[in-house]
Amino acid sequence: MRTVTYGGAVSxxxxxxxxxxxxxxxxxxxxxxxxxxxFWKEVDVILMGRKTYGVAEGMAGSDETKEVEAALEKKSxxxxxxxxxxxxxxxxxxxxxxxxxxxxxxxxAAFVRDxxxxxGGRICLMGGGxxxxxxxxxxxVDEVGLNIHPILxxxxxxxxxxxxxxxxxxxxxxxQMDGGCVLVKYALRR
Amino acid sequence: MRTVTYGGAVSxxxxxxxxxxxxxxxxxxxxxxxxxxxFWKEVDVILMGRKTYGVAEGMAGSDETKEVEAALEKKSxxxxxxxxxxxxxxxxxxxxxxxxxxxxxxxxAAFVRDxxxxxGGRICLMGGGxxxxxxxxxxxVDEVGLNIHPILxxxxxxxxxxxxxxxxxxxxxxxQMDGGCVLVKYALRR
Numbered sequence: 001m002r003t004v005t006y007g008g009a010v011s012x013x014x015x016x017x018x019x020x021x022x023x024x025x026x027x028x029x030x031x032x033x034x035x036x037x038x039f040w041k042e043v044d045v046i047l048m049g050r051k052t053y054g055v056a057e058g059m060a061g062s063d064e065t066k067e068v069e070a071a072l073e074k075k076s077x078x079x080x081x082x083x084x085x086x087x088x089x090x091x092x093x094x095x096x097x098x099x100x101x102x103x104x105x106x107x108x109a110a111f112v113r114d115x116x117x118x119x120g121g122r123i124c125l126m127g128g129g130x131x132x133x134x135x136x137x138x139x140x141v142d143e144v145g146l147n148i149h150p151i152l153x154x155x156x157x158x159x160x161x162x163x164x165x166x167x168x169x170x171x172x173x174x175x176q177m178d179g180g181c182v183l184v185k186y187a188l189r190r
Numbered sequence: 191m192r193t194v195t196y197g198g199a200v201s202x203x204x205x206x207x208x209x210x211x212x213x214x215x216x217x218x219x220x221x222x223x224x225x226x227x228x229f230w231k232e233v234d235v236i237l238m239g240r241k242t243y244g245v246a247e248g249m250a251g252s253d254e255t256k257e258v259e260a261a262l263e264k265k266s267x268x269x270x271x272x273x274x275x276x277x278x279x280x281x282x283x284x285x286x287x288x289x290x291x292x293x294x295x296x297x298x299a300a301f302v303r304d305x306x307x308x309x310g311g312r313i314c315l316m317g318g319g320x321x322x323x324x325x326x327x328x329x330x331v332d333e334v335g336l337n338i339h340p341i342l343x344x345x346x347x348x349x350x351x352x353x354x355x356x357x358x359x360x361x362x363x364x365x366q367m368d369g370g371c372v373l374v375k376y377a378l379r380r
Contacts, residue, residue, distance in 0.1 A: 012334075012359065012376070013350040014204055025356070136342070144202075150359040150376055152326070154352040160203040162344040166215070169202065169340040171370035180361035182374055186202070186340055 002116045004047070005039075006125040006132050007145035008159065009181075014146075015156030016128060021055060025151050027179035032147065035183065039145075043084070044121035047112065047135075050090035052127035053101075087111070089131055109138045116140070128157040137163035142188050144169060150180040192306045194237070195229075196315040196322050197335035198349065199371075204336075205346030206318060211245060215341050217369035222337065225373065229335075233274070234311035237302065237325075240280035242317030243291075277301070279321055299328045306330070318347040327353035332378050334359060340370040 008016055009026050017023050048056065086101045089108045096103045104111050112135060115123065125132055125141060135141050146159065173185035198206055199216050207213050238246065276291045279298045286293045294301050302325060305313065315322055315331060325331050336349065363375035 148374070150361050150379075152350060152353060152357040152359075154354060154356065160342060163342060164344060166344065167342040169342075169370070171340050171366065171372065174364070174366045174372050176361065176364045180359070180376075182361065182364050182372070184338070184372055186370075189340075 002045075002118070002120055002123055003142040004112065004116065004123045004125055004135065004140055005043075005143040005145060006136070006141045007143075007147075008126070009147045009149060010159050011149050011151050011153040011156070013152045013154065014159050015153045016159050017055075017157045018153050019155040019157075021157070022153075025149060025153065027149060027181055029178035029181075031178040032181075035147075035177075039122075039124075042122040043124045045115065045123045046084065046086040046126055047123060047131065048086065048088055048126045049128070049131035050088060050093055051130070053088045053090075053096075055128075056126070087115075108134060109140060112140050129159060129161045132159075133161040133163055136160075136167055137165070139167075139188065139190070143172075144186045144188075146184050147177060148182045148184065192235075192308070192310055192313055193332040194302065194306065194313045194315050194325065194330055195233075195333040195335060196326070196331045197333075197337075198316070199337040199339060200349050201339050201341050201343040201346070203342045203344065204349050205343045206349050207245075207347045208343050209345040209347075211347070212343075215339060215343065217339060217371055219368035219371075221368040222371075225337075225367075229312075229314075232312040233314045235305065235313045236274065236276040236316055237313060237321065238276065238278055238316045239318070239321035240278060240283055241320070243276075243278040243280075243286075245318075246316070277305075298324060299330060302330050319349060319351045322349075323351040323353055326350075326357055327355070329357075329378065329380070333362075334376040334378075336374050337367060338372045338374065 010016055011025065084100060087104050088096055088101060089104050091105060093103055108131060125135060132141065168189040169186035170189050171184065172187050173183065175183050177183050200206055201215065274290060277294050278286055278291060279294045281295055283293055298321060315325060322331065358379040359376035360379050361374065362377050363373065365373050367373050
């Protein structure tokens with residue numbers, strides 16, 4: 001079965017971005033590039049909520065996304081690797097007119113459960129926590145990866161929201177990264 | 191100058207305890223005992239707020255505190271090491287009648303600033319974040335240490351509250367602990 005991975009670069013107080021979306025505190029090193037390159041090589045599906053989709057659209061072309069875009073472009077040139085497909089979950093959006101991006105208006109959990117059983121690569125769940133909150137609560141997120149930065153932001157977009165019950169993980173990796181960052185990886189404990 | 195250290199065992203979503211004070215998820219290993227023994231050997235002052243003092247009083251004698259108490263008792267038997275003194279910060283408490291515990295009703299920042307300049311050992315800031323929030327905001331916390339447990343609690347007593355501005359740290363240590371825990375240590379970046 002395909003795995004769903006959630007996470008990203010976070011502050012020490014676990015924000016993905018500041019309250020106004022600030023990501024100027026991110027330390028983007030070769031170390032991170034290498035990690036991301038390995039990860040993205042296996043991903044063929046991205047899941048995100050409406051808000052994250054809006055941010056991702058706004059970020060297109062920024063320094064932070066150029067690396068990902070370059071990696072994806074390089075990947076799409078190779079015939080053997082599948083193309084990347086993005087599913088945006090929203091009950092309010094009417095339509096999305098962009099190649100490779102599909103709007104999902106129904107039950108996210110049911111959709112992801114079905115998606116995981118189809119053939120394919122890794123599934124990457126991106127975002128600011130609301131979609132993640134429900135998918136984590138439903139036991140559909142298999143892996144969590146955090147690159148913890150050595151800074152308190154105080155407020156912002158939290159990586160974790162209350163799933164309504166405890167969720168236990170197994171630590172699968174832990175290492176110090178460039179710039180005082182700490183990379184931790186977890187697998188859902190079933 | 192004496193250093194103030196803050197932190198403790200936290201869940202992956204950075205709670206020191208559950209919403210009702212639950213700490214049954216804590217993994218108390220020999221690894222942790224060793225870390226704590228080394229740390230507590232140098233501590234001669236504990237700072238805490240009123241709420242934490244109430245919890246600490248309630249916890250006296252529990253499995254979790256026995257180790258600390260045993261270490262402190264052993265320590266107090268050695269004449270060379272100074273006795274442990276606890277300062278409880280509160281504007282509502284009238285008095286505390288317990289040997290070694292002193293009530294501080296005035297300005298916490300001014301008190302701690304003065305304390306740091308006196309001769310003595312390490313200062314340990316314990317608690318649920320409200321006193322820590324103001325001392326971190328005032329740049330009075332020199333070190334942060336977290337033993338991150340592989341579990342999401344969802345709600346609880348947060349280790350970090352909004353200090354009102356960004357606070358940058360330098361990573362001084364990072365290692366995997368028993369039970370899938372990750373120990374991270376930071377020094378305030380000045």
